[in-house]
Amino acid sequence: MSDLDKAIEQLRQCRPIPELQVREICFKAREILIEEANVQVVDAPVTICGDIHGQFHDLMELFKVGGDCPDTNYLFMGDFVDRGFYSLESFLLLLCLKVRYPDRITLIRGNHESRQITTVYGFYDECIRKYGSANVWRYCCDVFDYLALGALVIGAGSSVQPTRSTDGEDAETKVREAEDEVEIEVIGLGGVVTRQMSRRDAGMINSTNLTPSALPHLSSSGPAGALLTGGTGTGAGSSSRGTTTPNAPANTGGAVLCVHGGLSPLIDSVDKIRLLDRKQEVPHDGAMCDLLWSDPEEIDGWGLSPRGAGFLFGADIVKQFNHLNNLTLIARAHQLVMEGFKEMFDSSIVTVWSAPNYCYRCGNVAAILELGEDNSNAVLRSGGEEMLFNRENTRRLASTYMGGSMKRGGPGRRYRVFEAAAQDSRGMPSKKPMPYYFL
């Protein structure tokens, strides 16, 4: 077993690794990250995750639900650190996985991956507490400066393979469902399929009637949820994870831009993001800051952000950006969503939130977003498997998808909703003073 594998094992136990090893891993990570583009191109299938915020035990829960790395290809959209009690272990585990399996995990930068923010929100203090000096914090911050600002997922299929219930009791429903392409599937708590929406249905829904039924414990009687509830054998062990329906029509789900916060008034194309000099501390304003700080909001055009950094942007901005850049979806994180995910603006943008019971206080569930691979892509690949990871080919594919010839429509997406790890396994120090409520 290599030292790196040992470190991964140790971190999986939520035990910090020695300072010297942190330094070494951060150095190696920087060598890998420096080669990555500002907007890293990622092939589907991929599982997209939102904020983690040092909730280590919930990150383990995420891997249980989404599959282990490298079996599952992951894309984390930043905010690994701060707020939770285990920022260090969470970030170092993800970083070790990055060094170990650079092509199977993509890490992009969140607004908390910054020197300034981590000194306010806990990561700095945690490093001091666990190592007695700021060295480890400094090594990590140096890595933050090299993280990509976004990712472009290409080759996503336009539908997901409907997850089958294993008990076969509601086979009739399933057959009927299978006649339509499933654009959106929601796997709720306990691996229960709570929603399957065909492309036709999906065109008529918006996020407000999509998300609540994803939550059997909050809203038990959503009609579509009720229709498909009952399959309990589709949880973490399901073999259907991340696959696409074999008889899907040969159209693609198009490119999906992943970024931590959102858009910037200074950025009208993905190419403009590529031109930024990202290897620095997150600035207080400007394009790089906006990408990490902005939020979608029900407004027209641009608005001032109450966060004090970044902007608010409306549906018109998203739709125009997606149109001009041939994107079918923007996936972002950055905002707590009680239901784990939230699609907005006719499903042109989605917020994915992966920190359940955020700050051990908010009572929310979390979600990850799975994008399957495109069928037409699979045909291409059947001629030569080696093309899968060929960068040159990837770029050619990207330019094809960016060319504007494809049919619009969101990619097939499967949301897996999950809860916080059981309280007793979280290891919260019970005597810790509690500044979380007003007493």
Place this chain on the structure above:
Amino acid sequence: MAVPTRFATPSTVGPAAGLDKDRIVQQTDIDALVSRCSAVKTGYLSDPYAELFLETSAPRDRRYPLINRGTYIRTIALDQLVDGFLSQAPTAQKQIISLGAGSDTRFFRLAAANKSLRLLYHEFDFPQVTIRKIEAIKRHKELSSIISEFSSTGGQVFDDAAPGFQTDMRTGSLKSASYYIHPLDLRTLKPGTPLPEGIDPKLPTLFISECCLIYLSPTETDDIFKWITTSFGQPSESNSNGVGILLYEPIGGDDPFGKVMVRNLSQRGIVLKTLQRYSTLERQKERMRMLGFNSGMGACDVNFIHDAWIGGDEKERIDKLELLDEREEWVLLAKHYCIAWGWVERSPSDQEGVFMFQNWTRFPVQQT
């Protein structure tokens, strides 16, 4: 600020008992005070007195921006309502009684800001808390001189060696012409309970409970309300003096956030005993109506107060103090705390037709 765990019944406190329980009590009181000091240090609040109550061994943690903001809004909202009461007929003498006052600094802030204010100020809390507070007052000349100077304008003079006030460290009490600290178990207050020393039921009176009554049982809390409305605010021959109450407390325990809040707090022996019964703004107002504060009442959640009670310039100022990267969490948290108020005043308090709580009708209220 209340010290909640002292109200917890033994069964909810679990293994914590005796000395251990006292330690938890002190911890929670200090915890709330640390939050206040953090909001002061970060520039949200101006309160030079908060830190004087913090013992030297206490942690001086900087709180998250969201906690700072919540501490700020709660303080500002109560300040505005208190000012609304004090500024009506400003020359008339008035009385404030703070329930579970803990290490609150409101008296010192008011007295220092306006030495000619005609105000009688009382604080009720458990002796463990009042002793600590009085020790701090004796330790810091800034605090004791405020009491002395403010009391010397009030008329009554004590012939004690201490300038302007008397203390009893055995019981944890302090008295002066204008400021009293009473070591008192709030659960003893019921209709018919005699008034503690120095309280004048004929004065227009304002009660304040900052996160305090929520820890008492519904019966105990209702009894306190009834004690207030039967002991104060009774119309006399000539006029009615009026009595009002201000509450700051959690609401909404039925949603996911609320359930986690109840669970997290109960793990520390803190039970929000009236949360269920007064869980909404509507119920808070109904409680005022039913328990005798029926001349007028209102209730707003802290999120609404943040949006509607704070002026544009001030909001801009606090927005600049810290990056609040917790927007959604802030809204979620702030919607789970409310300010509720009610008053009873049967007729104008003087011949000019002044109602002491009239200013309270001018605050923006939340539609429910």
